[in-house]
Amino acid sequence: MAGFSEADTVHPIHPREVADKSVKGSLSKAIRMALDVESEAVRRNTRTFNEGRYRATAAIEDYEQLKDRARAIKEAAIDNLPELLTTLEAAVTSRGGHFHLARDAADACHYIKKVCLQCQARLVVKAKSMTTEEIRLNGVLEQAGIEVVETDLAEFILQVSGEQPSHIVAPAIHRSRERISRLFKDAFETDRPLDTGEDLTRFARDYLREKFLTADIGISGANVIAADTGTLMLVESEGNIRMVTQAPPVHIAVAGVEKVVPRREDLAPFIELLGPSGTGQPLTSYTSVIAPPLDYPSFSFGGPPAQDRQFHLVLIDNGRMSMREDPVFREALYCIRCGACLNVCANFQAVGGHAFGGETYSGGIGGSWEAGTGTLQKARFAELCTGCSRCIPQCPVRIDIPWLNTVLKSRLDQSGGVSLQKQLFGNFHLLAGWGSRLAPFAGWVWGLHLSRLVMEKLAGVDRRPDLPSFAARTLARQYRQWRKKRAPQVQPAGRETRRRAALLFADVYTNYTHPQRGMATVRVLERLGVQVELSKVIAEGRASLSQGMITRAGQRAGNIAAYLEDHIDQGRDIVVVEPSVLALFRHDYRHLLKDPAVFEELKAHSYDPMEYLQTVIAEDDLKLEHVFDVDKSNGKRVFFHGHCQQKTIDAVGPTIDLLRRLGFDVSTSSAECCGMAGSFGYKQEYHELSMSVGEDLFDQIRQAETPGTDRIILASGISCCEQIRAGTGRPVLHPMELLAGIML
Numbered sequence: 195m196a197g198f199s200e201a202d203t204v205h206p207i208h209p210r211e212v213a214d215k216s217v218k219g220s221l222s223k224a225i226r227m228a229l230d231v232e233s234e235a236v237r238r239n240t241r242t243f244n245e246g247r248y249r250a251t252a253a254i255e256d257y258e259q260l261k262d263r264a265r266a267i268k269e270a271a272i273d274n275l276p277e278l279l280t281t282l283e284a285a286v287t288s289r290g291g292h293f294h295l296a297r298d299a300a301d302a303c304h305y306i307k308k309v310c311l312q313c314q315a316r317l318v319v320k321a322k323s324m325t326t327e328e329i330r331l332n333g334v335l336e337q338a339g340i341e342v343v344e345t346d347l348a349e350f351i352l353q354v355s356g357e358q359p360s361h362i363v364a365p366a367i368h369r370s371r372e373r374i375s376r377l378f379k380d381a382f383e384t385d386r387p388l389d390t391g392e393d394l395t396r397f398a399r400d401y402l403r404e405k406f407l408t409a410d411i412g413i414s415g416a417n418v419i420a421a422d423t424g425t426l427m428l429v430e431s432e433g434n435i436r437m438v439t440q441a442p443p444v445h446i447a448v449a450g451v452e453k454v455v456p457r458r459e460d461l462a463p464f465i466e467l468l469g470p471s472g473t474g475q476p477l478t479s480y481t482s483v484i485a486p487p488l489d490y491p492s493f494s495f496g497g498p499p500a501q502d503r504q505f506h507l508v509l510i511d512n513g514r515m516s517m518r519e520d521p522v523f524r525e526a527l528y529c530i531r532c533g534a535c536l537n538v539c540a541n542f543q544a545v546g547g548h549a550f551g552g553e554t555y556s557g558g559i560g561g562s563w564e565a566g567t568g569t570l571q572k573a574r575f576a577e578l579c580t581g582c583s584r585c586i587p588q589c590p591v592r593i594d595i596p597w598l599n600t601v602l603k604s605r606l607d608q609s610g611g612v613s614l615q616k617q618l619f620g621n622f623h624l625l626a627g628w629g630s631r632l633a634p635f636a637g638w639v640w641g642l643h644l645s646r647l648v649m650e651k652l653a654g655v656d657r658r659p660d661l662p663s664f665a666a667r668t669l670a671r672q673y674r675q676w677r678k679k680r681a682p683q684v685q686p687a688g689r690e691t692r693r694r695a696a697l698l699f700a701d702v703y704t705n706y707t708h709p710q711r712g713m714a715t716v717r718v719l720e721r722l723g724v725q726v727e728l729s730k731v732i733a734e735g736r737a738s739l740s741q742g743m744i745t746r747a748g749q750r751a752g753n754i755a756a757y758l759e760d761h762i763d764q765g766r767d768i769v770v771v772e773p774s775v776l777a778l779f780r781h782d783y784r785h786l787l788k789d790p791a792v793f794e795e796l797k798a799h800s801y802d803p804m805e806y807l808q809t810v811i812a813e814d815d816l817k818l819e820h821v822f823d824v825d826k827s828n829g830k831r832v833f834f835h836g837h838c839q840q841k842t843i844d845a846v847g848p849t850i851d852l853l854r855r856l857g858f859d860v861s862t863s864s865a866e867c868c869g870m871a872g873s874f875g876y877k878q879e880y881h882e883l884s885m886s887v888g889e890d891l892f893d894q895i896r897q898a899e900t901p902g903t904d905r906i907i908l909a910s911g912i913s914c915c916e917q918i919r920a921g922t923g924r925p926v927l928h929p930m931e932l933l934a935g936i937m938l
């Protein structure tokens with residue numbers, strides 16, 4: 195077994211006690227427990243993985259192409275799965291192995307138990323396998339009087355503690371070294387030193403060595419299986435898989451049918467991607483590529499003569515073939531279980547898989563697997579996915595995880611009804627419209643303690659966070675007044691006309707709650723010679739999509755696309771101040787618009803304001819000092835937090851670049867998400883989680899401050915602004931507000 199570092203205290207578990215998180219109350223309880231007990235270890239371990247992953251993937255020269263190749267192989271494999279299974283069966287049996295295709299968990303367990311009983315097995319050693327967790331294999335074998343020993347360190351820890359896995363790669367990620375030491379001391383009543391990673395590793399290795407040598411059967415999973423040769427590819431960091439697959443005379447490999455790819459050479463991109471994406475290693479410590487049964491006798495270790503080897507490949511359907519038929523959840527079958535989407539997820543980092551997870555699978559991708567291999571109700575924890583999208587660029591097979599979770603939410607609501615809370619947040623534009631019409635009276639009522647209690651009771655709107663205040667002078671109103679006073683600017687000769695006509699999209703958030711950001715954008719763009727028009731205020735679907743109200747979001751997307759298409763045809767670019775709305779146009783609408791060409795056109799013509807500014811400055815060869823008073827920006831200290839979705843659509847870089855070119859001294863946040871995520875932080879059941887996630891960002895802001903010379907805090911997203919204000923008490927500006935203040 196390899197060394198036992200802090201990050202290695204991470205691996206899977208046994209479903210001894212399966213928490214029921216199918217109802218709201220118990221999900222809230224699981225969140226509270228996780229925040230109190232497990233959060234620190236999960237944060238530390240996921241961050242170690244993240245740092246490794248960023249380093250390791252950056253070192254892969256053709257990383258994006260490699261991801262494309264892996265995705266293409268998985269897509270083709272799932273398309274041709276029935277044929278591949280036939281090919282695989284022939285390959286395995288022609289080598290002298292046995293092949294069993296199990297329709298469900300019971301069938302798989304029955305077959306494996308039968309093999310164990312036929313072999314008169316008393317001791318089975320197991321390597322980590324989420325699929326055997328899924329089918330609850332250990333309990334079935336134990337009931338048949340067979341001793342089952344988990345040999346992966348994290349699985350071993352969980353077997354001792356009787357817990358569920360909290361991570362698909364690192365099932366014991368929620369346990370700190372100190373908690374593992376206490377666990378071992380209590381469970382084994384030993385006085386051996388168990389204080390360091392090395393102590394714990396040595397202890398487990400000594401305990402397990404005896405088991406490897408005397409086991410009758412080894413059970414492993416498989417990361418990928420090649421149909422043409424029956425070759426298994428297994429990656430690991432401890433070496434126990436090699437022992438499990440090679441020491442005992444009988445090897446049973448258990449895997450989902452989705453692990454099959456056509457050819458042996460198709461294993462290559464997965465070998466290259468799994469280590470960097472999973473543990474952050476360029477290559478995992480051990481990579482086994484084997485085609486069992488092995489052609490040398492099993493080890494006898496000084497005991498009776500070695501027996502001939504036996505090999506059984508048990509492939510499991512258990513809902514996967516139905517997932518294959520599902521137009522949305524088919525995508526989950528491409529998952530190679532690397533865990534990157536769990537590690538990068540801010541909510542997962544805060545609570546781990548005992549709250550953000552089901553009976554077997556956890557994190558953003560876990561909901562699809564729980565629903566696919568179990569029931570839809572088991573995927574209720576998918577509500578913890580805020581749709582922040584930070585996992586999408588990290589997924590080595592490019593799975594759109596937030597979209598899967600949005601569909602899960604939608605299907606859950608179809609079976610249980612859309613709550614008042616979701617109706618309220620999903621129709622934010624109605625609330626905001628009336629709030630602005632009745633401002634400031636509406637704001638006063640909104641802020642009353644009694645109102646907050648009623649909203650909490652009826653709609654689950656947490657009473658603690660300040661609610662957004664609605665502006666009486668909306669962006670639309672301010673723009674009309676401003677336009678009356680100021681004639682549209684005449685274009686200087688010799689400039690590209692198309693680049694200089696823009697439609698500022700009046701999203702409902704900017705229009706009703708933060709109009710000053712919109713007006714600052716109008717003023718800066720006009721100063722650069724761009725003719726700016728303001729759009730109508732139309733709900734664009736972000737609010738409803740976040741609540742899983744897909745049909746409504748789709749209707750809104752259709753309306754918006756038709757409206758914006760006209761403007762694009764007239765040569766206008768679309769500038770969008772609120773990043774979550776820009777991300778709709780550039781990413782989410784691909785799922786909502788019927789015509790892909792319309793989506794592509796909208797995507798190509800939509801801009802973040804700072805990004806648009808950079809484009810205009812570059813294309814028109816403008817000198818910054820002719821537009822901005824750089825004496826005011828030079829050396830001024832700012833802290834910028836980019837919005838999560840803005841990062842995913844690559845629209846953060848231009849802001850940082852432009853600020854630096856203007857001479858600002860820029861610090862940036864490394865927080866993936868502020869925690870507020872639109873309406874998420876206002877919901878009673880998630881408010882504490884939201885603030886806990888935000889704590890990282892608040893700390894980074896505090897650390898960037900120097901007494902007496904506070905940095906100006908900048909954030910692009912409205913919910914980020916609200917969250918930072920709540921967490922630090924500091925005012926927050928949109929970068930365009932800062933730039934409007936230094937215009938010549």
Ligand code: SF4
Nearest residue numbers: 539558579580583585
């Ligand atoms: S979209 Fe965000 S919240 Fe959802 S799973 Fe991905 S990282 Fe987590």
Ligand code: SF4
Nearest residue numbers: 529530532533535589
């Ligand atoms: S969804 Fe993607 S990132 Fe998440 S575990 Fe699967 S392959 Fe890895």
